Each structure stands twice: as C-alpha cells, then as structure tokens.
Amino acid sequence: MESYPDIEIYLARGDIARLNAWLAEAIGAEALAPAGKRQWRTRGGTDVTPVPVLLMEKAADGFASLWFDSSHTPWATDAECAREAARRLECEVRCSLGGWQPGDDPDRFMQVLPDGTEQPIDWPDSGQ
Numbered sequence: 233m234e235s236y237p238d239i240e241i242y243l244a245r246g247d248i249a250r251l252n253a254w255l256a257e258a259i260g261a262e263a264l265a266p267a268g269k270r271q272w273r274t275r276g277g278t279d280v281t282p283v284p285v286l287l288m289e290k291a292a293d294g295f296a297s298l299w300f301d302s303s304h305t306p307w308a309t310d311a312e313c314a315r316e317a318a319r320r321l322e323c324e325v326r327c328s329l330g331g332w333q334p335g336d337d338p339d340r341f342m343q344v345l346p347d348g349t350e351q352p353i354d355w356p357d358s359g360q
Contacts, residue, residue: 235308239300241317242341244324246289246296248272254320258306259283277304293355295326311342311350318344326355 243251248264252274255261259276261283267273270289277283281304291297298317307313310327318325325344329352339356 235303235305236310237303239305239307239310239313240327241298241310241314242292242295242326243298243317243321244295244326245321246287246298247321247323250321251287251298254317255285258316259285259300261285277302311344314342314344315348315350318346319348322346326353 252261252263255264255274255276260278261274261276264272264274264285264287267286272287272289274285275282276285281302283300283302283304286297286299286301288297288299300313305313307316309330311330314325314327317323323346326341327344329340329342339354341353341355342350343353343355344350
C-alpha cells in the first residue's frame, strides 16, 4: 500500500503533554512549541526525512487538527494514524474515510473511539 503524501487527523481532546509523549515515541519529535494563536509546531523524523507537525486547536467543531506534512510517517494512511492516536491519547479521533477524490462526499469521515470502535459518520463543516 502506498503511503499518503501527508496525514491529518482530528482529536476530540488536544492534551499537549500526552501528544508530546506520543509524538516523541512515534516519530522522535521534540515537544510541541507555540506557533501563533492556537497553533503548535514540532518536527520529527530525521534530517534526511523530516516530519513537520502542526497542531491547530479548535480547527473543526471543537476538534484539534493534527497534521503530519510528510509521507515519511509510521502510518500509511490517516486511518492507521487515527487508530493509534485514539488508543494512545484515549480520546475520540476522526479522519477522512480514505484518499479523497473529486466527487467524494467531503462530509463523510471515520470516527475512531479509544476502545477500538470505528464507524463512518457524517461530519458537515459548520464553518466554525
């Protein structure tokens, strides 16, 4: 399976301490540092294949967006990352159902719960 060019997941709870511990273990990232209003950045990976990370608090309906701007992550897809994040961060995580294609419904997402339950959901953009 080909890795996505980047990974984006949405977290019900953006616990910075827990995120830092998970990101350090998963991609060798430094602690998240403030990078503007409700934004945090860090970088993992290696010098040769860096993995820039951006956390935006309250990006969509109170969920935080966690974006890995690299194809060099331990996860091939958003769903793989969402499953690990839900388990490790003990919170609900949402992500796209798959690689988005023109014509796909932009409001369809996958919901992953800490107990491993997952289901497709409608999550319309409220414009918040």
